[in-house]
Amino acid sequence: DQQVKQNSPSLSVQEGRISILNCDYTNSMFDYFLWYKKYPAEGPTFLISISSIKDKNEDGRFTVFLNKSAKHLSLHIVPSQPGDSAVYFCAASALGGATNKLIFGTGTLLAVQP
Amino acid sequence: EAQVTQNPRYLITVTGKKLTVTCSQNMNHEYMSWYRQDPGLGLRQIYYSMNVEVTDKGDVPEGYKVSRKEKRNFPLILESPSPNQTSLYFCASSWDPAYEQYFGPGTRLTVT
Numbered sequence: 001d002q003q004v005k006q007n008s009p010s011l012s013v014q015e016g017r018i019s020i021l022n023c024d025y026t027n028s029m030f031d032y033f034l035w036y037k038k039y040p041a042e043g044p045t046f047l048i049s050i051s052s053i054k055d056k057n058e059d060g061r062f063t064v065f066l067n068k069s070a071k072h073l074s075l076h077i078v079p080s081q082p083g084d085s086a087v088y089f090c091a092a093s094a095l096g097g098a099t100n101k102l103i104f105g106t107g108t109l110l111a112v113q114p
Numbered sequence: 115e116a117q118v119t120q121n122p123r124y125l126i127t128v129t130g131k132k133l134t135v136t137c138s139q140n141m142n143h144e145y146m147s148w149y150r151q152d153p154g155l156g157l158r159q160i161y162y163s164m165n166v167e168v169t170d171k172g173d174v175p176e177g178y179k180v181s182r183k184e185k186r187n188f189p190l191i192l193e194s195p196s197p198n199q200t201s202l203y204f205c206a207s208s209w210d211p212a213y214e215q216y217f218g219p220g221t222r223l224t225v226t
Contacts, residue, residue: 004156006156009154032212032213034214036217041219041220042219042220043118043204043206043217043218043219043220044157044204044217045217046214046215046216049213049214089156089157093211093212093213094212095212100211100212101147101159101162101172101211101212102211102212102215104149104156104157104158105156106154106155106156107156
């Protein structure tokens with residue numbers, strides 16, 4: 001059972017436009033969410049996170065939005081740059097919960113066209 | 115520089131030949147974990163360790179072993195590799211398993 005889902009395997013965006021990557025989760029115990037970015041031949045690197053006590057967290061060009069009632073989060077990249085082309089994984093955890101680990105989605109490949 | 119290192123980065127082997135992938139971190143993290151990444155399946159946890167001499171199974175532990183004799187090292191052992199273990203493997207470490215984890219560069223394993 002996939003508890004964290006990224007339903008779009010790929011996304012193509014023009015440089016300068018907004019990229020929106022989506023993630024859905026099923027476990028209502030999740031209260032901490034992260035986005036990772038992965039380039040080919042490298043390990044995933046942490047990008048941004050959000051706690052369930054917030055509905056938005058911003059870091060430069062990257063903003064994560066959390067909709068707890070819909071069990072949905074999204075990552076907005078504005079403006080998109082060619083260097084943003086990578087696979088993006090969302091992940092979730094239940095702080096202090098029984099499942100003491102990160103649960104990852106399947107990833108979305110973002111291609112930013114020059 | 116804070117980092118997680120893995121060796122080797124690439125490995126081609128044959129069915130049944132025991133192999134070890136090493137993982138080391140220099141951040142004094144207590145928590146370490148191994149993942150495999152497969153197309154369409156994302157990152158799945160193989161084994162994890164909460165501290166020295168404390169290890170436990172993740173979601174896909176069959177065919178793998180680990181050990182944690184020192185805080186910095188967490189090797190992944192395949193006693194008898196099979197073709198279905200062909201995958202991209204990542205080691206990660208963290209001060210808390212539910213928070214940000216730092217990943218190594220990955221080991222691409224091919225078992226023929």
